[in-house]
Every structure is written in C-alpha cells, then in structure tokens.
Amino acid sequence: MAAPVTAPGKRAAGRRRRLTEHLTAYGFLCGALVIFGLFAWYPVVRNVILSFQEVNFVRGSSWVGLDNFTYIFDDPLFATAWKNSAVFTLYALLLGFGVPFVAAVLINEFRHARAYFRILVYLPVMLPPVVVALMWRWFYQPEGGLINEILGAAHLPTSDWTNSSSTALISLVIASTWANMGTATLIYLAALQTIPGELYESAELDGASIWRRLWHVTIPQTRFVILMLLLLQIVGTMQVFTEPFVMTGGGPEDSTVTVMLLVYRYAFVYNNFGAASAMSLLLLIFLAVFSAAYLRVTRSRQI
Amino acid sequence: MRTLVRPAVLRTTRGRLVYWSLLVVVLLLFTIAFIIPLYWMVTGGMKSSPEVARNPPTYIPEEWHPGNYSDAWDQLELARYFGNTVLLIGGAWLLGLAVQLPAAYALSKLRPRFGNVILGLMLITLMVPATALLIPTYLTVTDVPIFGTNLINSPAAVWLPAAANAFNIYVLKNFFDQIPDELLDAARIDGAGAFTTMWRITLPLSRPIIAVVSILSVTALWRDFLWPLVVLPDPAKQPITVYLQRIADSTSLNMLIAGMVLASIPLVVIFLIFQRHILAGLTAGSLKG
Numbered sequence: 001m002a003a004p005v006t007a008p009g010k011r012a013a014g015r016r017r018r019l020t021e022h023l024t025a026y027g028f029l030c031g032a033l034v035i036f037g038l039f040a041w042y043p044v045v046r047n048v049i050l051s052f053q054e055v056n057f058v059r060g061s062s063w064v065g066l067d068n069f070t071y072i073f074d075d076p077l078f079a080t081a082w083k084n085s086a087v088f089t090l091y092a093l094l095l096g097f098g099v100p101f102v103a104a105v106l107i108n109e110f111r112h113a114r115a116y117f118r119i120l121v122y123l124p125v126m127l128p129p130v131v132v133a134l135m136w137r138w139f140y141q142p143e144g145g146l147i148n149e150i151l152g153a154a155h156l157p158t159s160d161w162t163n164s165s166s167t168a169l170i171s172l173v174i175a176s177t178w179a180n181m182g183t184a185t186l187i188y189l190a191a192l193q194t195i196p197g198e199l200y201e202s203a204e205l206d207g208a209s210i211w212r213r214l215w216h217v218t219i220p221q222t223r224f225v226i227l228m229l230l231l232l233q234i235v236g237t238m239q240v241f242t243e244p245f246v247m248t249g250g251g252p253e254d255s256t257v258t259v260m261l262l263v264y265r266y267a268f269v270y271n272n273f274g275a276a277s278a279m280s281l282l283l284l285i286f287l288a289v290f291s292a293a294y295l296r297v298t299r300s301r302q303i
Numbered sequence: 304m305r306t307l308v309r310p311a312v313l314r315t316t317r318g319r320l321v322y323w324s325l326l327v328v329v330l331l332l333f334t335i336a337f338i339i340p341l342y343w344m345v346t347g348g349m350k351s352s353p354e355v356a357r358n359p360p361t362y363i364p365e366e367w368h369p370g371n372y373s374d375a376w377d378q379l380e381l382a383r384y385f386g387n388t389v390l391l392i393g394g395a396w397l398l399g400l401a402v403q404l405p406a407a408y409a410l411s412k413l414r415p416r417f418g419n420v421i422l423g424l425m426l427i428t429l430m431v432p433a434t435a436l437l438i439p440t441y442l443t444v445t446d447v448p449i450f451g452t453n454l455i456n457s458p459a460a461v462w463l464p465a466a467a468n469a470f471n472i473y474v475l476k477n478f479f480d481q482i483p484d485e486l487l488d489a490a491r492i493d494g495a496g497a498f499t500t501m502w503r504i505t506l507p508l509s510r511p512i513i514a515v516v517s518i519l520s521v522t523a524l525w526r527d528f529l530w531p532l533v534v535l536p537d538p539a540k541q542p543i544t545v546y547l548q549r550i551a552d553s554t555s556l557n558m559l560i561a562g563m564v565l566a567s568i569p570l571v572v573i574f575l576i577f578q579r580h581i582l583a584g585l586t587a588g589s590l591k592g
Contacts, residue, residue, distance in 0.1 A: 144358030197305025
C-alpha cells in the first residue's frame with residue numbers, strides 16, 4: 001500500500017474525483033432539470049406540435065396540417081382579438097407609461113410626503129388582480145357607481161364605461177393602470193435618483209430652462225429604464241386576460257375580446273385545444289421577439 | 304440631492320408658492336386616486352344590502368354594519384379558501400426554493416460539464432411567458448409524461464410549474480457568484496460535503512437574496528389568476544381569488560365587497576410591515592437584474 005502511486009493511477013484517481021464532482025453537481029441540478037423539462041421545455045415544443053394536431057382526449061390526437069390555422073383565420077373574432085389586444089397595449093403605453101413617469105418626476109422634486117406617495121402608489125399592486133377587477137366593475141356602474149359620482153360632483157361629463165362598446169376597452173386600461181402603475185413609478189423614481197446632480201447644474205449654466213433640462217438631461221439619463229419598462233409593458237399587456245374575463249367577459253359586442261381570452265374560449269369553452277394552441281403559438285412568437293429585445297437591453301446595461 | 308428644479312428657486316417667494324400649490328394638488332390627486340377607492344370598498348362592505356345598491360350612493364354609511372365582515376367570513380366560508388390559498392402559495396414557495404437553491408448553487412459553485420448550456424436553456428424560457436404556454440402546460444398537467452399522473456385539482460398542479468422559474472435561478476446564481484470560492488474551499492478542507500457547504504456556509508450568507516426571491520415568488524403567485532382557474536376546477540380546491548370571481552354574480556353585493564376586503568388584507572398588512580424591504584427588493588431586482 002505504501003508503494004508510490006504511478007502516474008496513470010494518479011490520473012485515473014483524478015478523473016474519478018472529477019466524475020464524482022460532476023455527479024454531485026447533477027444531483028443538485030436534477031430537481032430543476034426534471035421540473036424544467038416537464039413544465040418549461042417540453043411545453044414549448046408541445047405547443048408547436050399541438051398547433052398542427054386535433055386534440056382528442058378519448059381517441060388520441062391526430063395530425064391535421066394547417067387546419068387549426070385556417071380555423072382561427074376564418075374566425076371573425078381573430079382579427080378583433082388582435083386588434084383589441086393591440087389597442088389595449090397602445091392605451092396602456094400612453095397611460096401606463098406617461099402617468100408613472102410624470103408621477104415619478106414630480107415625487108422626486110418634492111421635499112415632503114415622499115414616503116406617503118411611494119406607499120400609496122404601490123398599495124394597489126398588493127391587491128389581487130381579481131379583487132381590482134371586481135372592484136372596478138362595481139365603480140364603473142353607470143348608475144350610482146363611484147366614478148360617475150366623482151365626475152358628476154366635479155361637474156364633468158359621465159360615461160357608460162364598461163357598458164358601452166366604445167368605452168369598454170379604455171375602461172379596462174384605466175383600471176389596469178391604476179392597479180399596476182406603482183411598479184413603474186418606483187422603478188422610475190429609483191432611476192431618477194441615480195442621475196448625477198452636476199448634469200443639471202451644468203445644463204443650467206448653459207442657460208437651459210427647466211423643460212430643456214427635462215428633455216436633455218432627465219429623459220436621456222433614464223432612457224435604459226424607459227426602454228426596459230416599455231418592452232416589459234408590451235409583453236405584459238399583450239397577455240391581458242384577468243381584466244376582460246372578470247369585468248366584461250369580452251363584451252359588449254366583443255369590444256374587449258383579447259388574444260388570451262380567445263385562447264381560453266377555444267380551449268375551455270369550445271374544447272378545441274388545437275385552435276387554442278395555434279392561437280397561442282402566434283402570441284408566443286410575438287412575445288418572444290419583445291422578450292428577446294428586453295433581455296438584450298437589460299444585459300447591455302449590466303456590462 | 305440636486306434635481307430638476309434649481310434649489311435657489313425654492314427660496315424665492317414665487318418658487319415656494321408654486322412648490323406648495325403643486326404639492327397640495329398632487330397630494331389631493333393621489334389621495335383621490337388611491338385612498339377613495341379603498342375607502343369606498345371598506346365602507347361599502349359595512350352598508351346594508353339596499354343601501355349599497357342605492358343611487359345616488361351614500362358617502363358615509365347611514366347605518367354601520369361592521370358585522371357584515373364576520374357574516375361574510377362565515378357565510379362565504381372564507382377560512383377554507385384562505386387555507387387553500389396558503390397551501391398553494393406556501394407549497395409553491397417551498398418547492399421553488401428546494402429546486403432553485405441547489406440548482407443555482409450547482410451552476411455557480413460546482414460548475415458541472417454543460418452547466419452553461421443548461422443555464423442558457425433555462426434563460427431562454429424567460430422569453431416565453433407562462434401565459435402563452437397555457438395550453439401545452441395544461442395538457443401536460445392533465446397527463447404528466449413518464450409519471451402518467453393527472454394533477455388536475457391537486458395543489459401540485461400549481462406547485463410544480465411555478466418551480467420552473469429561470470429568473471430566480473439566475474438571480475440566486477449571480478449572488479452565489481459573489482461569494483468567494485476560498486470560503487467554500489476552507490469548509491471542504493474541514494471535511495464538509497457539497498450539501499453541508501451549501502447549507503451551512505452559502506445559504507446563511509444569502510439571506511437577503513433569498514428574501515428578495517421569496518417576496519417576488521409569493522407576490523407573483525398571489526397575483527396569478529388564469530392558471531389556478533384552469534387547473535383547479537373543483538370549487539373546494541380553489542384559492543380565494545378564483546373563488547371570489549366564481550361567486551361574484553350569485554352573492555349579495557355587500558357580502559362580496561366584505562369578502563374582497565378580507566381577501567386583500569393579508570398582503571396589504573405584510574406590505575405595510577415590510578414595505579422598506581419590498582420596495583428595496585423591487586428596485587434592486589429590476590435595475591440590477
């Protein structure tokens with residue numbers, strides 16, 4: 001036993017030790033690999049497969065070529081759903097993008113009540129979205145609802161809100177912005193606090209007015225965060241489901257049918273999982289493009 | 304700290320006037336926008352059934368019925384649905400950590416062969432939001448491959464997919480990367496195995512990041528609606544959010560509102576207690592990623 005270990009023996013022992021280390025590492029990883037395999041990687045592949053299949057729980061699934069896509073393209077609601085999701089996203093960008101930015105810039109200027117503003121604006125984020133949707137459904141009631149009551153008290157025109165096909169979509173966007181603007185506001189606020197004060201001072205020496213300072217210092221200095229939140233919001237709002245499902249059920253006159261609501265209907269109302277998969281594959285491709293852009297932006301910021 | 308407005312301006316009379324009037328206006332707007340809806344909810348839950356439906360509405364309840372809240376708690380069986388929610392979120396949180404902590408540790412410190420490939424494949428899933436994979440994931444849950452089980456109506460239908468969270472693994476791995484290898488090597492030399500090194504050395508050092516990951520996971524689970532809606536069709540298994548939506552049209556309005564307020568209280572209270580940490584975690588998570 002005391003004999004000196006020969007070189008090949010040493011190498012073999014080293015290899016064995018490396019092997020044990022790899023095995024230990026994979027032991028640590030195995031839970032994640034199984035879970036990701038079953039619930040993240042496999043579903044991506046399966047979504048593509050399902051789009052070309054007719055799903056039947058009894059007889060098993062069969063290949064149907066492009067039938068699912070023909071089916072969804074022929075559905076008059078297909079265009080409506082994409083249009084509604086796009087308009088929802090557009091409104092959500094105008095409101096959910098502008099309002100938090102203005103709020104953050106204002107709060108950042110105040111020397112008082114900052115903690116109050118921060119807590120207040122983030123409080124709705126803690127409410128479950130279902131509660132927010134049910135609550136706004138009640139607030140929007142044309143007769144005796146809170147919103148029309150406030151507008152009436154301020155002598156402003158009232159509206160039918162979710163009960164009219166022309167205002168239903170914007171009503172959902174307002175409720176959703178109310179509930180979610182806290183996150184964006186606080187992220188902007190954190191970004192504003194990283195702007196070096198010297199930039200404002202030197203802009204001032206150059207004779208820049210407050211609006212020019214906002215345009216030439218504040219906005220360029222926060223452009224990464226602005227871009228990041230823009231992409232995040234597009235990805236988030238294109239998937240909107242809870243608000244239309246709870247508040248309007250897609251109505252009135254299909255004015256709030258969104259892409260995810262249609263996916264849900266295909267699968268869980270009409271039991272057509274092939275069509276639902278085809279629809280979500282299109283959504284998936286759309287979202288992947290924006291998510292990839294988002295990841296690029298956040299990565300480039302780190303370096 | 305220097306901001307947009309010149310400090311000297313705030314010392315002039317006109318500057319002060321503008322500052323204070325703007326502050327008052329914004330305070331009023333924020334209070335109207337965020338306090339009044341909450342006030343309307345809490346008082347709405349205390350109105351009698353005819354009063355809550357009255358037009359024009361009453362700003363202050365004519366008769367106070369605080370008993371509505373205990374009635375709603377009993378009649379709507381909220382205790383059971385809160386229990387379901389805690390079971391779903393608690394289980395998903397624990398399983399998530401049990402899967403993500405060792406995986407992040409292995410990728411950061413044990414660095415097995417193909418570790419970077421695995422991390423890359425995990426990060427790719429960040430480009431595909433879970434909502435867009437609703438249908439294939441749902442069908443997978445109805446008949447899990449290899450195991451051949453149907454998880455519909457089982458809490459595992461919520462626990463397992465939630466554990467596949469690449470963002471958490473990424474954040475944890477980045478944090479573990481900052482811990483010097485020498486510290487772990489020292490433990491190794493003292494005879495600690497890989498698991499002991501992780502459990503005794505790495506995890507205690509990682510409490511802040513584990514807290515951030517936990518807050519993000521619990522909030523995301525609490526806000527999720529579509530997934531529990533489709534995988535838990537059995538009313539007795541549903542979390543409180545899905546349940547409230549289901550009974551919304553068949554319950555009297557004041558009871559429903561009381562239920563909604565009660566369902567919102569736990570997270571709002573947690574937020575008010577831990578708001579410093581939550582807000583710090585939120586901005587750290589998004590800016591440093």
